[in-house]
Amino acid sequence: MTRLGLPDTVHACLFDMDGVLTRTATVHAAAWKETFDAFLSRRDGADFRPFDATDYDRYVDGMPRADGVRTFLASRGIHLPEGSEDDPPDRDTVHGLGNRKNALVLTKIQELGVEAFPGSVRYARAARDAGLRRAVVSSSANCQAVLAAAGIEDLFEVRIDGIVAAERHLPGKPHPDTFLAAAHDLGTPPGAAAVFEDALAGMEAGRAGAFGFVVGVNRADQAEELRRHGADVVVDDLAELLEEAP
Incomplete structure (x- = not known):
């Protein structure tokens, strides 16, 4: 495991926005x-x-x-x-x-206004500094505006949101297509990408897409449900992955 709490085979991070990066859930x-x-x-x-x-x-x-x-x-x-x-x-x-x-x-x-989770911002910055590719995957058509309002838009190289999904005719979560599109745009195979999600539909998308690692972010006191729906690990805050890594 790297200091990001991910397998060494993971080279890209695919983050949901609402509930993972921002408090907009x-x-x-x-x-x-x-x-x-x-x-x-x-x-x-x-x-x-x-x-x-x-x-x-x-x-x-x-x-x-x-x-x-x-x-x-x-x-x-x-x-x-x-x-x-x-x-x-x-x-x-x-x-x-x-x-x-x-x-x-x-x-x-x-x-x-919009507030980003401090632990998630720390984690995204650590991923950037470690050289991992980074994307936001959200069903929201307001994704870009929310990221800009939270001051974190520059942390991500790719954005697959509700607007992009409609343009490309991608079905939403629990289908894996939006996450797969993000991995593709980053030039990373699904098996080398980690999905970060707080929604059960997102867990199912991560499992269906055969991604290399699925992180469940427990914002709604549903840790066991997140695991049952496909999480490899569940945390209350992404900063825990930094703290737990050797």
Whole structure:
């Protein structure tokens, strides 16, 4: 193992953004809750069952926005028209709800700013200094803006985000395609790349892509679930990998 806590065969690091590099996962969770609770309240009345943290972890965390809408609603036996990508945020379609969530996220980011996890920044800098290649892999269409707001955009050589995925027609997590694209753009085979994820869908993507190492970042008290879904190691903070390495 190197001082980065990775096998010596790993030459590239593929980082998820929300929840791994930045504290924006809580912002996304709050925006999803506000979006779905408003919809469910209109649909079912005062006795509606609210969207909760378990719903976030199981059905939307780490997924492309429209996939998250479909997956969560299907868990409640609800099916909406797809609509179109430019649907207004007050329209009860898959894309309408997704656009409502995105508008809420942007508002919350503007109001609250973006904070990067200090341990993750330390780790990304250590990876850079050790000569490892580095990419960000995120389902967010706002990835570049978030990285810039957090002041860490310059730490990564490649960005595969929601915009790039749409342009290249790449399916999102739990499919491995976005991570595979990042490894390809870095010139690194999957077996020589490590995936860093906090979402269960990201763990599945790491396992499905046959990557060399999968690091689960336990931000939601789900260490065992991360292991069951494909993590080779689970940490509460990426700095632990630096501290534990010889």
